[in-house]
Amino acid sequence: MSTVLWERKVKGCTLTTVQGDITLEHIDAIVNAANEHLHHGGGVAAAIVRAGGASIQLDSADWVAEHGRVATGTAAITGGGKLSAKFVIHAVGPVWGTGNEVAKLTSAITSALELAEQHNLASISFPAISTGIFGFPKELCAKTFFDTVENWLDEHPQRSLQTIRFCNFDNPTANVFEREARRRFG
Ligand code: APR
Numbered sequence: 001m002s003t004v005l006w007e008r009k010v011k012g013c014t015l016t017t018v019q020g021d022i023t024l025e026h027i028d029a030i031v032n033a034a035n036e037h038l039h040h041g042g043g044v045a046a047a048i049v050r051a052g053g054a055s056i057q058l059d060s061a062d063w064v065a066e067h068g069r070v071a072t073g074t075a076a077i078t079g080g081g082k083l084s085a086k087f088v089i090h091a092v093g094p095v096w097g098t099g100n101e102v103a104k105l106t107s108a109i110t111s112a113l114e115l116a117e118q119h120n121l122a123s124i125s126f127p128a129i130s131t132g133i134f135g136f137p138k139e140l141c142a143k144t145f146f147d148t149v150e151n152w153l154d155e156h157p158q159r160s161l162q163t164i165r166f167c168n169f170d171n172p173t174a175n176v177f178e179r180e181a182r183r184r185f186g
Helices: 043-052 054-067 101-118 138-155 171-185
Strands: 003-010 013-019 029-034 075-079 087-092 123-126 163-168
Touching: 003 171, 013 171, 029 043, 029 075, 043 054, 043 087, 054 075, 075 101, 087 101, 101 123, 101 138, 138 163, 138 171, 163 171
Parallel strands: 013 163, 029 087, 029 123, 123 163
Antiparallel strands: 003 013, 075 087
């Protein structure tokens, strides 16, 4: 199970950094670090399909067949399959080195938050999008996450989301998020 490293109420929303496997989160939606084709071949995407079952990949293929690829900086939602999470929000972050990476990551995070709101969800859990195979630096990712979430909370005082978790699998990433949260919120 996951270990809570830091938790605070910020602008009326509970923010929590945890170390653990996001596929085990008991939450309305987990966010997947996806690619534009929703081919969940590696990293957290593969872990989500392994844990949630083939329906997640099938729903993803249906989504792309109907809507086309999920552009970088946007997100798509599917059911959660066998996961305890009701939904998976597939957010496509930038590949480091493609330019405008911070803006693209900001957009992907915001798109995921907007989708959660559209589905009236109360809780969501994010992995460190783009910091694995896509090569985005961990510290800058954590800073971008908290900048984006703080701005989004300011812009959405009336919202369904009450809990936003940052669930990181590996120790280094979990520690970077905890340090950034403490530096920013105490
Ligand atoms: N729970 C939480 N975090 C996880 C898990 C897990 N089970 N497995 C991996 N992670 C973390 C990684 O340690 C990393 O910090 O998720 C973060 C994102 O890494 P990736 O999964 O490699 O995602 P990304 O860098 O955005 O690359 C996306 O990789 O998996 C493929 O299909 C995916 O093409 C896409 C690309």
